Amino acid sequence: MDLQDRKSMPLFPMSIVSELTDLSGRQIRYYEEKGLVTPVRSKGNRRLFSFYDVDRLLEIKQLIDQGVNMAGIQHVLKMKEEQVREQEQEPTPPTEPEVMKKDLSEKQLHQLLRKELMESGYQNHSSIVKGELSRFYH
DNA sequence: CTTCTCACA
DNA sequence: TGTGAGTA
Numbered sequence: 653m654d655l656q657d658r659k660s661m662p663l664f665p666m667s668i669v670s671e672l673t674d675l676s677g678r679q680i681r682y683y684e685e686k687g688l689v690t691p692v693r694s695k696g697n698r699r700l701f702s703f704y705d706v707d708r709l710l711e712i713k714q715l716i717d718q719g720v721n722m723a724g725i726q727h728v729l730k731m732k733e734e735q736v737r738e739q740e741q742e743p744t745p746p747t748e749p750e751v752m753k754k755d756l757s758e759k760q761l762h763q764l765l766r767k768e769l770m771e772s773g774y775q776n777h778s779s780i781v782k783g784e785l786s787r788f789y790h
Numbered sequence: 791c792t793t794c795t796c797a798c799a
Numbered sequence: 800t801g802t803g804a805g806t807a
Contacts, residue, residue, distance in 0.1 A: 666793060677793075678800060696807065698793060 662692040662700035669701045673709045675716075680709065686722055688712055688729060724765070724788025731762045761785070 666677050673680070683689055684699075689708050691699040701709075708729070715725050765785055781789055 676800075678802085681794085682800080696793080697795095698807095 659703045661702050662694075663703075664701045664706065666699055666701075669706055669709065672706055673713050675709060675713055683709070683712060686726065688725060719790055720788055721790050727762075727788060728765065731758075 664672075666680065669675075670677050670680060675683075680689070681699075684691065689701070689705045689712075691701045691705050694700050711729075712725055715728060720728070761784065765788060780786065
């Protein structure tokens with residue numbers, strides 16, 4: 653059993669995760685509905701979260717605090733998974749013209765969103781709220 | 791006692 | 800998102 657397996661081991665119940673992330677049980681369950689986290693169920697239908705799940709929730713917590721909405725969070729998580737795929741799959745499969753172009757624009761969006769999210773004191777959201785990134789904020 | 795689902799003066 | 804009901 654390697655590190656990855658341990659990180660994905662279902663260990664924590666709702667109470668622990670809730671306290672750890674400062675998210676309400678309601679919120680955590682809601683995020684699960686949105687597919688942001690996928691905790692395993694115990695025999696009693698209780699949710700069991702892994703370190704991996706907790707990490708995701710902590711990231712989500714940060715984004716929520718920054719005023720990012722579900723669309724933005726889903727987008728960020730999606731691109732995060734894409735990055736993981738790129739790291740796991742050696743060469744990026746040659747993409748066709750149209751697909752390629754779309755991916756590029758998406759990546760540019762990703763970079764923009766990232767930049768704004770990370771270094772944002774979010775008082776200058778005005779610039780991004782006006783643009784396409786507005787759909788990622790309240 | 792804790793968590794789950796469902797529903798909403 | 801909160802919260803209460805009724806369970807498991």
